[in-house]
Amino acid sequence: MGTEMVNVDEIPFPPQIAIATKPLSLLGHGITDIEIHFLQIKFTAIGVYLEPKIVGHLQQWKGKPGNELAENDDFFEALIAAPVEKFLRVVVIKEIKGSQYGVQLESVVRDRLADADKYEEEEEEALEKIVEFFQSKYMKKNSIITFYFPSTSPTAEVRT
Amino acid sequence: MGTEMVNVDEIPFPPQIAIATKPLSLLGHGITDIEIHFLQIKFTAIGVYLEPKIVGHLQQWKGKPGNELAENDDFFEALIAAPVEKFLRVVVIKEIKGSQYGVQLESVVRDRLADADKYEEEEEEALEKIVEFFQSKYMKKNSIITFYFPSTSPTAEVRT
Numbered sequence: 374m375g376t377e378m379v380n381v382d383e384i385p386f387p388p389q390i391a392i393a394t395k396p397l398s399l400l401g402h403g404i405t406d407i408e409i410h411f412l413q414i415k416f417t418a419i420g421v422y423l424e425p426k427i428v429g430h431l432q433q434w435k436g437k438p439g440n441e442l443a444e445n446d447d448f449f450e451a452l453i454a455a456p457v458e459k460f461l462r463v464v465v466i467k468e469i470k471g472s473q474y475g476v477q478l479e480s481v482v483r484d485r486l487a488d489a490d491k492y493e494e495e496e497e498e499a500l501e502k503i504v505e506f507f508q509s510k511y512m513k514k515n516s517i518i519t520f521y522f523p524s525t526s527p528t529a530e531v532r533t
Numbered sequence: 534m535g536t537e538m539v540n541v542d543e544i545p546f547p548p549q550i551a552i553a554t555k556p557l558s559l560l561g562h563g564i565t566d567i568e569i570h571f572l573q574i575k576f577t578a579i580g581v582y583l584e585p586k587i588v589g590h591l592q593q594w595k596g597k598p599g600n601e602l603a604e605n606d607d608f609f610e611a612l613i614a615a616p617v618e619k620f621l622r623v624v625v626i627k628e629i630k631g632s633q634y635g636v637q638l639e640s641v642v643r644d645r646l647a648d649a650d651k652y653e654e655e656e657e658e659a660l661e662k663i664v665e666f667f668q669s670k671y672m673k674k675n676s677i678i679t680f681y682f683p684s685t686s687p688t689a690e691v692r693t
Binding site: 379381382384386387388389390391392393395396397398399402403404415418419420422458460462464466515521523 | 539541542544546547548549550551552553555556557558559562563564575578579580582618620622624626675681683
């Protein structure tokens with residue numbers, strides 16, 4: 374297709390257009406870590422980006438402190454269910470093989486789904502796709518992994 | 534929120550992120566015009582941008598000439614129904630008041646919906662929104678109007 378403009382009755386049209394969604398705001402962040410023998414090992418830093426209009430869907434928790442909300446399942450459910458775009462930016466702190474990362478992600482997601490009695494064939498297949506996606510990658514320090522959840526689609530998009 | 538980077542455990546995160554969809558390609562174009570007393574009056578040039586993967590949904594028409602496809606309702610239906618992003622870029626050739634443009638758009642869309650027996654309350658309301666959107670605009674030559682149809686959402690987005 375090339376990159377030259379296409380003339381339609383003398384009016385130039387770009388041969389390709391990328392559509393940008395409304396900007397998402399960094400509304401939450403944190404890190405993943407473990408402590409071994411009093412030594413903190415940091416794995417990743419995570420930023421949670423959401424459409425600002427999500428606050429309209431979370432009015433009933435207005436003014437509640439963060440540490441209370443972090444343990445509130447209803448708040449989490451409402452946040453996930455809100456019909457807005459969601460985006461996670463994960464920055465690798467401790468380098469890791471993609472195959473390891475994928476298996477760990479599979480394991481924690483599977484356990485949580487099983488706890489909620491929601492781990493069935495479809496979920497297993499989706500997790501297998503994630504494991505496969507990460508299989509051949511290697512994530513050095515500062516590598517970025519993104520997870521994009523469109524507001525209306527049931528399919529998420531993972532990139533590294 | 535500002536524009537400064539937010540540090541999460543010394544790792545910088547942008548305060549806002551805009552998600553871009555995959556690029557859409559200019560797969561069709563044309564103009565709208567009328568002829569009055571042998572004089573051609575051109576109104577707009579239109580570019581049709583689609584995700585390239587749409588060709589996979591249109592295999593049964595492969596190799597058919599364009600003039601045949603232009604009159605084929607089944608082809609049009611399949612194109613509209615394909616679960617891909619669609620984007621129209623309309624460039625104004627002959628300047629027009631937004632109020633006029635809106636009313637003309639309403640009129641042709643209403644007639645086509647009515648022909649297909651699909652013009653009901655919901656459609657009427659949606660068209661009223663379009664008329665209202667254009668009401669206060671004035672479109673000079675080279676103004677751009679875009680219509681964006683996400684692949685999964687029933688709501689289109691109009692911008693000028």
